[in-house]
Amino acid sequence: MKNYIAFVFDASWNTLKGLWVTLKVLFLPSxxxxxxxxxxxxxxxxxxxxxxxxxxxxxxxxxxxxCPSKCIALAKAAAAPVPAPVEGQPAVPPxxxxxxxxxxxxxRCNFCGLCEESCPTKPKKALWHSLDYEAIFxxxxxxxxxxKRGDDLWGTARKTADGQLAPITDQIHIQSVxxxx
Amino acid sequence: MTEETIQPKVLEPxxxxxxxxxxxxxxxxxxxxxxxxxWSLPTYRRGAAVLAGLILGIAGVAWFIGEIGPRLAPxxxxxxxxxxxxxxxxxxxxxxxxFIKGVFVLLAPALNALFAVWWxxxxxxxIQSRMGPMYVGWWHGALQTLADGIKxxxxxxxxxxxxxxxxxxxxxVVVLIPAILVFAPVPFGKDLIxxxxxxxxxxxxxxxxxxxMGIIMAGWSSxxxxxLLGGLRSAAQLVxxxxxxxxxxxPVIMLAGTLNIADIAGFQAGYWGGIVPRWxxxxxxxxxxxxxxxxxxxxxxTNRVPFDIPEAESELVAGFNTEYSGMKFALFFLSEFxxxxxxxxxMSSFFFGGGAAPLPFLDxxxxxxxxxxxxxxxxxxxxxxxxxxxxxxxxxxxxxxxKFLLPVSLLNIAAGGVLIWLLS
Numbered sequence: 001m002k003n004y005i006a007f008v009f010d011a012s013w014n015t016l017k018g019l020w021v022t023l024k025v026l027f028l029p030s031x032x033x034x035x036x037x038x039x040x041x042x043x044x045x046x047x048x049x050x051x052x053x054x055x056x057x058x059x060x061x062x063x064x065x066x067c068p069s070k071c072i073a074l075a076k077a078a079a080a081p082v083p084a085p086v087e088g089q090p091a092v093p094p095x096x097x098x099x100x101x102x103x104x105x106x107x108r109c110n111f112c113g114l115c116e117e118s119c120p121t122k123p124k125k126a127l128w129h130s131l132d133y134e135a136i137f138x139x140x141x142x143x144x145x146x147x148k149r150g151d152d153l154w155g156t157a158r159k160t161a162d163g164q165l166a167p168i169t170d171q172i173h174i175q176s177v178x179x180x181x
Numbered sequence: 182m183t184e185e186t187i188q189p190k191v192l193e194p195x196x197x198x199x200x201x202x203x204x205x206x207x208x209x210x211x212x213x214x215x216x217x218x219x220w221s222l223p224t225y226r227r228g229a230a231v232l233a234g235l236i237l238g239i240a241g242v243a244w245f246i247g248e249i250g251p252r253l254a255p256x257x258x259x260x261x262x263x264x265x266x267x268x269x270x271x272x273x274x275x276x277x278x279x280f281i282k283g284v285f286v287l288l289a290p291a292l293n294a295l296f297a298v299w300w301x302x303x304x305x306x307x308i309q310s311r312m313g314p315m316y317v318g319w320w321h322g323a324l325q326t327l328a329d330g331i332k333x334x335x336x337x338x339x340x341x342x343x344x345x346x347x348x349x350x351x352x353x354v355v356v357l358i359p360a361i362l363v364f365a366p367v368p369f370g371k372d373l374i375x376x377x378x379x380x381x382x383x384x385x386x387x388x389x390x391x392x393x394m395g396i397i398m399a400g401w402s403s404x405x406x407x408x409l410l411g412g413l414r415s416a417a418q419l420v421x422x423x424x425x426x427x428x429x430x431x432p433v434i435m436l437a438g439t440l441n442i443a444d445i446a447g448f449q450a451g452y453w454g455g456i457v458p459r460w461x462x463x464x465x466x467x468x469x470x471x472x473x474x475x476x477x478x479x480x481x482x483t484n485r486v487p488f489d490i491p492e493a494e495s496e497l498v499a500g501f502n503t504e505y506s507g508m509k510f511a512l513f514f515l516s517e518f519x520x521x522x523x524x525x526x527x528m529s530s531f532f533f534g535g536g537a538a539p540l541p542f543l544d545x546x547x548x549x550x551x552x553x554x555x556x557x558x559x560x561x562x563x564x565x566x567x568x569x570x571x572x573x574x575x576x577x578x579x580x581x582x583x584k585f586l587l588p589v590s591l592l593n594i595a596a597g598g599v600l601i602w603l604l605s
Binding site for chain 2: 008015018019021022023025026027028029030031032034
């Protein structure tokens, strides 16, 4: 009899404990993120879509060699002719070789970040992982992003509709892309 | 290379109209940070303010409307005089008036299902840290149930090949009709009652029991062994839990000396010492035990978790309603929520004084508002249990009823007799 009453008391107490747990959680804010209208900003070292700055790039090809999946390709621009030295003025240093075109194939990229690590430009890297995780590809041709001088950070890709290169406009930026040092 | 060329695009913060959150550059939504100090979240404070505003607003509207029940008699007299002046026989006036009242009684389970399904989804979501329906309707998915209902209307009505067609068609009807009829003697407030009959309590338990027939019919006629199992389990469960449920009410009936539900609610009016309401739940020991037994048995009667073995999703593939689709499926749901509402209304009449205010100075709100709020709080308990407890095993379910609830309720009747003897 004593055991029975102890059992009933114990069961009731545990029942109340369970109810208390759910009641507490009920009044806590929910962790759901209403994705299309509300977006989580990833942590600072998140490796999202690659951003590329054609102005900063010196076309050294370090990223091409560093890439383990061989998804980067680039072509150097022809060196600009050095202007003839003018009397009484310091000599103009020869311009650094700049990029003709630069492509990244996202079909192969595994977002390891070695290209960003190997990029030697100072003070700012020419290639870095942004915090952007929203990218859509509907064909393999679209997965290849191409940059030329004058393009923005997201480059261009061949659109499925007409097969022409067009700027990436449908990629919604999570946040401003922080400039990496 | 200038600073301008590398300056990235800075986007406008996205304002989320659904919950008022603003995405700022430094926003982090990690749960641990959020849960440490929920009051530091502006949205949490806003939500609390909205909830408080809703409750106060509804209370204000209720105060503005005032009592509805006593106003119906003058309206009836006016309509009667108007109709009599045109030579309508008095018998037909009474018939039409009964029909008008019947429409309102019919509305109760229908509106209740619309609201309760949405509320259940919201509460289940928030217990699991989700949000539940958020898009349909203007506010937090308020019209989600309506959209689901329209979808169910448009669904194809599938009848399995091996089903008994007639019984399969008849079963939802047999389940639903008692679920509506049972609201006849139940009060919704002072004088807000369809049929003020003296045997109201017996009527409710008797008519409510008819629905078991429909569930067995649904299980048997589906031609599906899981449905049949569900129907039979339901029969076993409902028949056995009917006993402690009825016995739990007996002390209330003994004390009140009547079977009329409205009179039982009226018996509990007044306050002990001007503060503690004379509700039956505050009668020492007997009241609390009776309430707990009645609550547990009601949860079992309405086939809800943790007593939902007739429709155990994981073992019986939803049990007796597996083979139902479209509106027939919705009718089963409608009757389930109608019985939940009925249990809550009965509990607030039997144990919480019906339309009486919990404190003397709060009686400026009309009785129907108190009735409704007590019913909703009890209905919240049903949903709360559902998302807290795991399901009983079949044999333990029977053990719990026959070895615990039934003896306790029988002892409670004896204790109620002792209490009456002490009080007299």
